[in-house]
Amino acid sequence: MAEEKKNPGDAEKITRAYLDSLLVEMRHIDSVDPSAKLELYGHSFDTPVMLAALSHLNKTHPEGLVEAARGMKAANAVMWCGMGSEEELEAICNTGARTIKIIKPYKDNKDIFKKIEHAEKTGCIAMGMDVDHQFGGMGSWYRCAGFEMAPKTLEDIKSFVKATKLPFIIKGVTSEVDARKCLDAGVQGIVVSHHHGMVPYPVPPLQVLPRIVKVINGKMPIFVDCSIDTGMDAFKAIALGAAAVSVGRAIMPSLKEEGAAGVTTYINQMTDTLRWAMAVTCSKDLKSIDPSVIWHAQDAKGGVQ
Numbered sequence: 001m002a003e004e005k006k007n008p009g010d011a012e013k014i015t016r017a018y019l020d021s022l023l024v025e026m027r028h029i030d031s032v033d034p035s036a037k038l039e040l041y042g043h044s045f046d047t048p049v050m051l052a053a054l055s056h057l058n059k060t061h062p063e064g065l066v067e068a069a070r071g072m073k074a075a076n077a078v079m080w081c082g083m084g085s086e087e088e089l090e091a092i093c094n095t096g097a098r099t100i101k102i103i104k105p106y107k108d109n110k111d112i113f114k115k116i117e118h119a120e121k122t123g124c125i126a127m128g129m130d131v132d133h134q135f136g137g138m139g140s141w142y143r144c145a146g147f148e149m150a151p152k153t154l155e156d157i158k159s160f161v162k163a164t165k166l167p168f169i170i171k172g173v174t175s176e177v178d179a180r181k182c183l184d185a186g187v188q189g190i191v192v193s194h195h196h197g198m199v200p201y202p203v204p205p206l207q208v209l210p211r212i213v214k215v216i217n218g219k220m221p222i223f224v225d226c227s228i229d230t231g232m233d234a235f236k237a238i239a240l241g242a243a244a245v246s247v248g249r250a251i252m253p254s255l256k257e258e259g260a261a262g263v264t265t266y267i268n269q270m271t272d273t274l275r276w277a278m279a280v281t282c283s284k285d286l287k288s289i290d291p292s293v294i295w296h297a298q299d300a301k302g303g304v305q
Contacts, residue, residue: 011197015227018204022236023295027282034278035285036271038078038244040221041125041167041188043098046076047271048286049234051263052225052248053102053130053171055082056145060256064088068255069097071263075271080246082130083145086118093123101127102171105134107150109159116163126188128169129160131178132195157185169223171195174203179215190216191223192242196249206240210291213241231273235281238274239289 038045051072057064065081069092072079079097081089083104093099101119106112112129119127133144134151143149152160161168167188173179174194182190192209194202205224216222221243228234229250237245247270254262283289 009200011194011200011202012227014202015194015204018207019227019233019236021297022206023297024232024235024277024281025293025295026280027293028280029282031279031282032284034275034283036275036278038286040078040244043125045078045098047267047274048238048242048244049231049267049270049274050078050223050244050246051080051251051267052246053080053082053100054248054252055084057252057255060252061259063259066091066095067259068251068263069093069095069099070260071255072267073097074260074264075267077267078125078244086122089119089122089124098125100124100169102169103127103129104144104147105129105131105149105152107148109156111147112160113163116160120164120166124166126167126169127164128171128187128189128191129157130171130195131157132172132193132198154181154185157181157187161186161188172198173212174205174208176208176211176215179212183216183219187220189221189223191225191246193225196226206237209237209240209242231270231275232277234270234274235277235289236294238286239281239291239294241291243286 036047038048051068061067069079073096079099081092081099082102089101101124103112103115116127131152134149169189170182170187171191171193172195173190173192192205192212205226222241223244224237224242225246225248228245228247234245251263251266254266281293
């Protein structure tokens with residue numbers, strides 16, 4: 001209790017509590033062996049469970065994200081990566097893992113256009129930006145690895161979208177307002193994420209997800225991260241409208257202890273649990289998961305509003 005009073009706005013606790021408050025209604029009659037295959041940006045994957053856009057993992061494993069990419073390639077799953085050198089991104093893509101590169105909102109847009117060009121040449125299947133990575137402490141701009149960040153306007157984002165032939169994704173959307181702006185900018189995917197708590201008391205991604213789904217109305221894929229640790233978490237997110245989910249910190253012990261093999265095993269285990277949840281809710285594939293199977297613990301009827 002003392003710890004909760006000390007930090008009542010803890011993002012992880014708030015997000016985890018909301019995830020755990022969502023209950024699953026079983027449906028067995030006419031159930032089939034489900035498929036968890038994902039079609040995304042012209043590519044086919046065996047699972048909608050992806051690796052989050054992590055950065056600086058060399059303390060977790062000597063080869064960091066490159067080793068993680070080997071594991072994602074073996075799982076036939078989408079690899080995402082965050083901040084890193086051009087050489088690291090090239091090594092990641094050279095593993096054969098189909099990769100989405102997330103770029104920080106650098107203050108100088110020239111740095112962003114340079115990274116967009118490199119990601120395209122390197123063979124990424126999509127790229128995007130962490131728009132939430134602009135503020136550091138209260139009232140100060142964020143500095144990451146020595147680089148100064150800055151907020152981006154709608155016109156800025158439109159220029160990034162036009163600078164590449166690849167799908168451009170915005171990460172850090174937790175409002176209907178930003179979702180509408182993403183549509184206006186012509187982006188081709190959004191990540192509903194509070195970046196593991198960029199602000200205290202963040203709205204849990206799955207709580208705002210149904211509203212964002214209504215705004216987007218099927219016009220682009222919606223992804224979710226933050227505390228997505230298990231296959232059941234993934235099921236809940238997909239049931240509420242996500243096309244796919246990303247696992248981040250939860251997979252790092254497996255990477256540290258077993259390298260690529262540990263990453264593959266973790267992704268496969270999450271996918272097995274997801275498929276089990278699909279089987280016991282009569283969901284034959286990802287698009288068939290009925291959102292009404294999700295109940296809130298305090299709801300009187302099914303379906304999270």
